[in-house]
Amino acid sequence: MTTKSSKTAPAKTKSAAAKTKPAAKTAADKPAGKKKAADKLEAAVEAAAPVAAVPDLATLRTRIDGIDRHIQQLIAERAQFANQVGKAKGKLAAAVDYYRPEREAQVLRRVVDRNDGPLNDEVLVRLFREIMSACLAQQEPLKIGFLGPEGTHSQQAVYKHFGHSIHGLPLSSIEEVFQEVEAGNADFGVVPVENSTQGTIQSTLDMFLTSKLKISGEVELRVHQHLLSRGGRIEDIERVYSHPQSFAQCKAWLRQYLPKAEKIPVSSNAEAARRARNADDAAAIAGVAAANVYGLRSVAGPIEDRPDNTTRFLVVGRELFSPSGNDRTSLLIFIKDQPGALYNVLSPFAKRGLSMNRIESRPGHTGRWQYAFFVDIGGHVQEDAMREALEELQELAHEVKVLGSYPVAIA
Numbered sequence: 001m002t003t004k005s006s007k008t009a010p011a012k013t014k015s016a017a018a019k020t021k022p023a024a025k026t027a028a029d030k031p032a033g034k035k036k037a038a039d040k041l042e043a044a045v046e047a048a049a050p051v052a053a054v055p056d057l058a059t060l061r062t063r064i065d066g067i068d069r070h071i072q073q074l075i076a077e078r079a080q081f082a083n084q085v086g087k088a089k090g091k092l093a094a095a096v097d098y099y100r101p102e103r104e105a106q107v108l109r110r111v112v113d114r115n116d117g118p119l120n121d122e123v124l125v126r127l128f129r130e131i132m133s134a135c136l137a138q139q140e141p142l143k144i145g146f147l148g149p150e151g152t153h154s155q156q157a158v159y160k161h162f163g164h165s166i167h168g169l170p171l172s173s174i175e176e177v178f179q180e181v182e183a184g185n186a187d188f189g190v191v192p193v194e195n196s197t198q199g200t201i202q203s204t205l206d207m208f209l210t211s212k213l214k215i216s217g218e219v220e221l222r223v224h225q226h227l228l229s230r231g232g233r234i235e236d237i238e239r240v241y242s243h244p245q246s247f248a249q250c251k252a253w254l255r256q257y258l259p260k261a262e263k264i265p266v267s268s269n270a271e272a273a274r275r276a277r278n279a280d281d282a283a284a285i286a287g288v289a290a291a292n293v294y295g296l297r298s299v300a301g302p303i304e305d306r307p308d309n310t311t312r313f314l315v316v317g318r319e320l321f322s323p324s325g326n327d328r329t330s331l332l333i334f335i336k337d338q339p340g341a342l343y344n345v346l347s348p349f350a351k352r353g354l355s356m357n358r359i360e361s362r363p364g365h366t367g368r369w370q371y372a373f374f375v376d377i378g379g380h381v382q383e384d385a386m387r388e389a390l391e392e393l394q395e396l397a398h399e400v401k402v403l404g405s406y407p408v409a410i411a
């Protein structure tokens, strides 16, 4: 069972004045009768308006060179300060001890708040992530495990969350990602947990039933699927490899364009791309990143049935971090086998105004017909309201496990 409440995480505090510039009225906004005359008038005004003088190419490039010099000096200065921050944290054992996801989230939220264009929030967040990633890697790059091989959407999620100045460890299963982080061979792991088209990835949720790992972050990735092949034409394709989730995300497209091709499920999209590189009549459904890694080209794409197809990933680590100011807490609640049990365990949050974003039930592995509920709630375990709600919950539930409190995904 999955339910999403209409309540969302706290709204970002972007300054309203800066962001709500009224759009200029155009001829399209006017009543039909007056539209033609208005169109003519607009065209006449445009024709008569003096064209703003654009400086010549050499002048523009000199300006850009000056700005680049300035940006570079500032990045170097920032890196020196970040290095000093690292030293101020004391003599720590490894890169993971310097990493502060809550601080990174605050830095990025400020970037979004300040942004007045022309680059969009996502682009600016990506640039600043890379700067922080490089600053942290001065101590030592973080080691991040993910569901490999190279070229998977999980790898893209790793870069989106940690930047490129990390050491990525492609692993063969979600279970192995958990194991490597538990064993300390990876600092963090990134695992898919739900897709907007396909729903929950049960194998990830089930890992939390037994694992001691904590969730330290979430990443939302717009997932675009492509048909990749080394040959050139859709009509030549006789076999398509992909992960079952990706087949499901492209069901309507496949029915329309490749109804007769054999569909072969494999363990990951990158594995599909690896297999498709061996023959002209084979193709893979995967992200374009896999095309570059495996020497394929996109024959068609994006081909996912829903344009807003998004996968949410969780970052798992060994510790809990401090609040960032806009956090989510994930809990695993084992309920008592009695009437009204679910209602009872949710009431401590509802009465304190803590919003529930998600609830999902899974067999608890503790006995027949025993259920565990995975619940996401707005807030952090170190905040008073959440602490009080959890204290009350301990009395009502059979068992409660805090899986983590972490910053809500940014851009």
Ligand SMILES: O=C(O)C(=O)C[C@]1(C(=O)O)C=C[C@@H](O)C=C1
Binding pocket: 082, 085, 086, 098, 099, 100, 101, 103, 104, 107, 131, 132, 133, 135, 136
């Ligand atoms: O502020 C810190 O604690 C830092 O180490 C600096 C910094 C940054 O570059 O801004 C780098 C890495 C941390 O994960 C968070 C932020």
